[in-house]
Amino acid sequence: MRFIIFCHSLVSCWNHGNAHFLRGVVRELQAQHHSVRVLEPADGWSRANLLAESSGPETLAGFARTFPGLKSETYDLATLDLDEALDGADVVLVHEWTDPSLVAAIGAKRAAGGRFRLLFHDTHHRVVSRPEEMQALDLSAYDGVLAFGEVLRERYLDLGWAGRAWTWHEAADTALFHPMPGQPTEGDLVWVGNWGDDERTAELHEFLLEPSRRLGLRARIHGVRYPDHALSALTSAGIAYGGWLPNHRAPALFARHRVTVHVPRRPYVEALPGIPTIRVFEALACGIPLICAPWHDAEGLFRPGSDYLVARDGAAMAELLRVVLNDRDIAQSLIRSGLDTIRRRHTCAHRVDELLAVCRALGAPALNDAANDPANDIAVPVKEDIA
Numbered sequence: 001m002r003f004i005i006f007c008h009s010l011v012s013c014w015n016h017g018n019a020h021f022l023r024g025v026v027r028e029l030q031a032q033h034h035s036v037r038v039l040e041p042a043d044g045w046s047r048a049n050l051l052a053e054s055s056g057p058e059t060l061a062g063f064a065r066t067f068p069g070l071k072s073e074t075y076d077l078a079t080l081d082l083d084e085a086l087d088g089a090d091v092v093l094v095h096e097w098t099d100p101s102l103v104a105a106i107g108a109k110r111a112a113g114g115r116f117r118l119l120f121h122d123t124h125h126r127v128v129s130r131p132e133e134m135q136a137l138d139l140s141a142y143d144g145v146l147a148f149g150e151v152l153r154e155r156y157l158d159l160g161w162a163g164r165a166w167t168w169h170e171a172a173d174t175a176l177f178h179p180m181p182g183q184p185t186e187g188d189l190v191w192v193g194n195w196g197d198d199e200r201t202a203e204l205h206e207f208l209l210e211p212s213r214r215l216g217l218r219a220r221i222h223g224v225r226y227p228d229h230a231l232s233a234l235t236s237a238g239i240a241y242g243g244w245l246p247n248h249r250a251p252a253l254f255a256r257h258r259v260t261v262h263v264p265r266r267p268y269v270e271a272l273p274g275i276p277t278i279r280v281f282e283a284l285a286c287g288i289p290l291i292c293a294p295w296h297d298a299e300g301l302f303r304p305g306s307d308y309l310v311a312r313d314g315a316a317m318a319e320l321l322r323v324v325l326n327d328r329d330i331a332q333s334l335i336r337s338g339l340d341t342i343r344r345r346h347t348c349a350h351r352v353d354e355l356l357a358v359c360r361a362l363g364a365p366a367l368n369d370a371a372n373d374p375a376n377d378i379a380v381p382v383k384e385d386i387a
Contacts, residue, residue: 041099
């Protein structure tokens, strides 16, 4: 099949975790001999901020070397030839950070007789936190929504914004995220994440900064959008700040540290339970012990207590960090269990199988001829609702 993907960015992961997932999805689609064309806006904010980083231009220029086989074309919304962009498409995926006018224009092409199947891909909490923005999107001609959590999928259906919706969680790109044995240990605790939006400031203090300070850990943090007061807090806690980190360097960073943590943003904990950050998938795939601040795995993605530990508060986080750092058997058990769950359930290869199952359910044109061939059956359970 020929896939066309409109995304915010494939080449830039600056404050844009969905790029991690899309890279793995594109790679897996290609491995299964599908054609994939990716388009992103030339003036996207993630791309612009990447270029503002000191190493950003070099990172952008080296994308093809870092991710051989992956390519993204830029477009100017004012001059985009949509007929040319959609030519030959069997399935079109449109990410939720796409300009609303383009979301509507692509839908209009589908409504006017486009033979492709059209899916909207949502990987954010705006349906709950800023519903007025999402309600303004015209999804009337879309064949369905791919939502990265069950509660989000249900929200689209309950609000009448979609006639069909599927849960399509993010996952680990295991071509990149995997254990890297033999790396020299540089520190105890590492965390990769962004400070911005004040959505977890108190939680970061309670579950990351204070436990690290209390235990005197050799800790390191990478991320963007750290205001001066946040940088001062890191210094006071004795935590080294490494600034922005290209995502492809995270596996080696995990390999050089002994434990990491997951501190979810408040909107996900309160309104979108069951949706973890992609860093959970990636950390477990790298074989580093993981300890989480409280979040409810409502969809049973993992085995809490086996794949990772859960700290009910900051004091419990400090104690669990102490245990994991001092008990090799417990650390190794977490590593084995987390890796097992990722490899059995949560790789980008699994998600591509799920995507192809959705395409089959929608009768994607290129799958019609193969529909009766048992060798091409995709036995993947995918949750679906039809309003």
